[in-house]
Amino acid sequence: MRRLARLAAVLGLLLLAPAQAATGWEQLSDGQREVLEPMRQQWATLPGDKQDRLARGAERWSQLDPQQREHARQRLDRWQRMSPEERHRMRDRREHFRRMTPEQRERLRERAEQFRKLPPEEQERIRQRFRELREQKRPPTDEERKLLGCEPDEPCKPPKPPKEHREPR
Numbered sequence: 001m002r003r004l005a006r007l008a009a010v011l012g013l014l015l016l017a018p019a020q021a022a023t024g025w026e027q028l029s030d031g032q033r034e035v036l037e038p039m040r041q042q043w044a045t046l047p048g049d050k051q052d053r054l055a056r057g058a059e060r061w062s063q064l065d066p067q068q069r070e071h072a073r074q075r076l077d078r079w080q081r082m083s084p085e086e087r088h089r090m091r092d093r094r095e096h097f098r099r100m101t102p103e104q105r106e107r108l109r110e111r112a113e114q115f116r117k118l119p120p121e122e123q124e125r126i127r128q129r130f131r132e133l134r135e136q137k138r139p140p141t142d143e144e145r146k147l148l149g150c151e152p153d154e155p156c157k158p159p160k161p162p163k164e165h166r167e168p169r
Helices: 002-020 030-039 048-062 066-081 084-099 102-117 120-136 142-148
Strands: none
């Protein structure tokens, strides 16, 4: 009977341990508390892992300069306006990007930068060619891949239009 009581006590302590790992409001830095002020009343009721994630996010936020914060706000606003399907596609693309090798990611960044440097008419011509290929439901030929700037061993995807030229959703 004593063994069972000890086992129950140990299990109880193990179950309570994650709650103790939570970050108390007083443990937050001034910058974190300022960012998280809207959550102050419910802070103690949040699970410990969520408190820790929020504290880390608030720390990163407090270290951003004003321009970076504005960019983050715009991205969050865009995310919130997306449909569930768009969010799902975005998560899939992010996961695909993360699975790329560092060399593939760097090549993709370089190609995107080259594309951004093209005149708007040339960008639109390339986008139009991708739309035509998509409508034909066929991959580009080797010659088309070369014209569109696609690497032989990578998927050939159309570049995104700049934000100011995108169609409203």
